[in-house]
Amino acid sequence: MCGIVGYVGQKTALPILLDGLKRLEYRGYDSAGFALFSGSNFLIKRNAGPVEGLADISEDLGKTEHLGIAHTRWATHGAPTEINAHPHRAGEIVLVHNGIIENYSQIKERLMKHGAQFSSQTDTEVFAQLIEHHRKLLTNKTPKENPESIILAALKTSMSEVEGHYAILLMSQTVPGKIFGIQNGAPLVVSKLKDGCLIASDIQAIIPYHNEVCFLPQGEIFIIDSGDIHCKNMHFEKIDWSADKVEKDGFESFMLKEVFQQPLVVADSLSGRLPIDSKAPFIWDHQKSHEVLWKNAKRLYLIACGTSFHAAMTAKYFFERWAKIDCQVDIASEFRYRDPIFEPGTVVGVISQSGETADTLAALRLANAAGVSTFSICNVKNSTISRESGFQYPTKAGPEIGVASTKAFTSQLTILCALALDIGRLRGINQSGENSDLSFHALARLPHDLDRILKQSEIFINMGATLKDQRIILFVGRGTMYPIALEGALKFKELTYLPSEGFAAGELKHGPIAYIDKDVSIVVLAPKDEWYAKTISNLEEIRARGGHIIAIGTEGDTETSKVANEFIGLPEAAWGTQPILSVIPLQLLAYGCAKALGRNIDKPRNLAKSVTVE
Numbered sequence: 374m375c376g377i378v379g380y381v382g383q384k385t386a387l388p389i390l391l392d393g394l395k396r397l398e399y400r401g402y403d404s405a406g407f408a409l410f411s412g413s414n415f416l417i418k419r420n421a422g423p424v425e426g427l428a429d430i431s432e433d434l435g436k437t438e439h440l441g442i443a444h445t446r447w448a449t450h451g452a453p454t455e456i457n458a459h460p461h462r463a464g465e466i467v468l469v470h471n472g473i474i475e476n477y478s479q480i481k482e483r484l485m486k487h488g489a490q491f492s493s494q495t496d497t498e499v500f501a502q503l504i505e506h507h508r509k510l511l512t513n514k515t516p517k518e519n520p521e522s523i524i525l526a527a528l529k530t531s532m533s534e535v536e537g538h539y540a541i542l543l544m545s546q547t548v549p550g551k552i553f554g555i556q557n558g559a560p561l562v563v564s565k566l567k568d569g570c571l572i573a574s575d576i577q578a579i580i581p582y583h584n585e586v587c588f589l590p591q592g593e594i595f596i597i598d599s600g601d602i603h604c605k606n607m608h609f610e611k612i613d614w615s616a617d618k619v620e621k622d623g624f625e626s627f628m629l630k631e632v633f634q635q636p637l638v639v640a641d642s643l644s645g646r647l648p649i650d651s652k653a654p655f656i657w658d659h660q661k662s663h664e665v666l667w668k669n670a671k672r673l674y675l676i677a678c679g680t681s682f683h684a685a686m687t688a689k690y691f692f693e694r695w696a697k698i699d700c701q702v703d704i705a706s707e708f709r710y711r712d713p714i715f716e717p718g719t720v721v722g723v724i725s726q727s728g729e730t731a732d733t734l735a736a737l738r739l740a741n742a743a744g745v746s747t748f749s750i751c752n753v754k755n756s757t758i759s760r761e762s763g764f765q766y767p768t769k770a771g772p773e774i775g776v777a778s779t780k781a782f783t784s785q786l787t788i789l790c791a792l793a794l795d796i797g798r799l800r801g802i803n804q805s806g807e808n809s810d811l812s813f814h815a816l817a818r819l820p821h822d823l824d825r826i827l828k829q830s831e832i833f834i835n836m837g838a839t840l841k842d843q844r845i846i847l848f849v850g851r852g853t854m855y856p857i858a859l860e861g862a863l864k865f866k867e868l869t870y871l872p873s874e875g876f877a878a879g880e881l882k883h884g885p886i887a888y889i890d891k892d893v894s895i896v897v898l899a900p901k902d903e904w905y906a907k908t909i910s911n912l913e914e915i916r917a918r919g920g921h922i923i924a925i926g927t928e929g930d931t932e933t934s935k936v937a938n939e940f941i942g943l944p945e946a947a948w949g950t951q952p953i954l955s956v957i958p959l960q961l962l963a964y965g966c967a968k969a970l971g972r973n974i975d976k977p978r979n980l981a982k983s984v985t986v987e
């Protein structure tokens with residue numbers, strides 16, 4: 374979604390701003406722009422299209438300015454045009470903005486009555502005009518007041534009038550050399566460099582310059598100049614991601630690199646957490662509180678969006694079976710507007726790669742406000758969701774740049790597997806710690822099994838390419854393979870833009886079987902698990918109607934390979950690790966098809982990496 378970068382210092386600002394915008398591209402956007410300040414006037418450029426286009430039209434500009442703000446916009450209010458792109462100027466000020474102003478139309482009407490004219494359809498321009506309106510009123514009322522205090526007062530009044538979550542940066546002609554800003558529910562991170570200060574909505578734009586950063590506190594107005602950041606309650610911290618972790622390392626796309634990183638990141642997510650033997654506990658930070666929390670837990674809600682929601686759905690099977698805990702899963706955008714039952718013993722877990730997803734954050738806040746215990750499984754350590762959750766069980770997947778989530782998903786599942794197994798042990802279930810579904814030995818060998826599957830990557834990619842002319846692709850599975858089928862369909866639609874749907878295999882004859890004819894391809898997840906025989910019956914039903922079957926099963930399974938048109942055998946695995954292994958071919962099928970169709974793999978159309986609006 375939208376990205377913000379700002380710089381003030383001794384270097385020329387424009388190359389730093391453009392570099393920052395490039396590094397934020399992965400978040401998804403459709404237009405870009407910047408404003409530089411020379412000390413007397415603004416230089417503003419905007420482009421409906423990629424950052425490269427903006428750089429091209431600015432080639433001969435920005436040679437002398439040391440102060441600027443820049444933005445990538447993911448359209449919400451108004452089409453992705455140059456006029457709607459940020460920055461927006463209102464009188465003496467210029468502004469970039471992430472997030473949404475919910476009551477913008479009421480404010481717009483009010484300002485129009487005072488004579489304001491608007492050139493764009495955006496809520497951002499309304500915010501800019503509101504601040505300028507107050508700045509002018511205050512200047513007329515107290516002409517002797519210094520301009521900096523006037524801007525601060527105008528910001529404060531405007532903040533009290535707007536509703537929504539946002540982050541803004543602002544420059545004013547009346548206060549040269551400074552950037553003003555507010556973080557109010559959309560993150561901003563700042564760093565003090567040797568030659569100035571750099572601010573952005575995302576660490577990725579800062580990390581190549583410095584690894585000591587401060588996440589600006591919510592609701593505080595701040596000022597940045599070339600020497601310092603002025604804000605209350607600032608805490609700087611070192612970030613352990615390095616710039617080289619956000620390079621493609623010779624892969625064609627970030628997504629492909631991230632698919633291949635899965636053995637490593639799963640190993641990292643388990644590292645230091647595996648028990649020393651089957652009777653010992655898994656090792657978590659805050660071990661004692663973890664034990665108290667789970668011994669007293671009566672009901673668990675797992676809440677998330679998109680791919681992270683599929684991790685939650687899969688984990689429901691683990692928690693019910695191993696921990697014998699009532700586990701309900703829900704999509705965050707639904708949960709936040711329902712009336713969930715919060716009783717003593719309720720635990721709410723939110724799962725999010727980015728840790729900034731607006732709906733997931735709102736669900737977490739709802740649970741926190743109700744006073745129940747909360748935890749998060751996030752990939753970004755200092756994200757808002759991580760910071761606001763009671764407990765953290767972080768994944769260690771490193772930066773995930775491809776919009777299609779891959780390694781974050783398998784890392785989430787790994788943590789959820791370990792957690793459910795450990796909670797079962799804590800609650801006295803499966804005391805031995807060894808059962809046929811999963812032991813810590815099976816978890817420990819996961820990276821090795823993932824490696825083996827990735828050795829067949831060419832087969833999956835080529836098979837994906839053969840699907841490019843299909844009118845629809847279906848995915849089915851039973852038990853833990855059902856959420857994996859949904860995840861396969863999601864990967865397919867977001868990367869290829871082809872219609873694809875996932876179903877529980879048992880639901881086929883309740884409607885979806887109507888789709889099946891000889892022109893329809895159907896991916897059936899059929900590992901040798903306890904539902905195997907039933908899945909094979911479903912496979913027969915599809916074959917009887919002429920559907921083209923791609924079966925993903927267990928190595929050496931001759932029965933399935935006879936029924937299917939195409940068969941992919943995966944290593945035999947424990948029930949608990951099966952979902953983590955089975956999703957890999959689906960990621961690569963989607964990748965292969967998208968590549969054959971010439972799609973933008975890392976930045977599929979209309980999608981954003983971090984969905985910070987509801």
Ligand code: M6R
Pocket residue numbers: 678679680681682724725726727728729730733776777778779863864867980981982983984
């Ligand atoms: O950052 P989050 O895990 O909270 O994001 C949730 C979804 O937006 C995300 O998983 C989305 O569905 C992915 N693009 C799917 O690949």
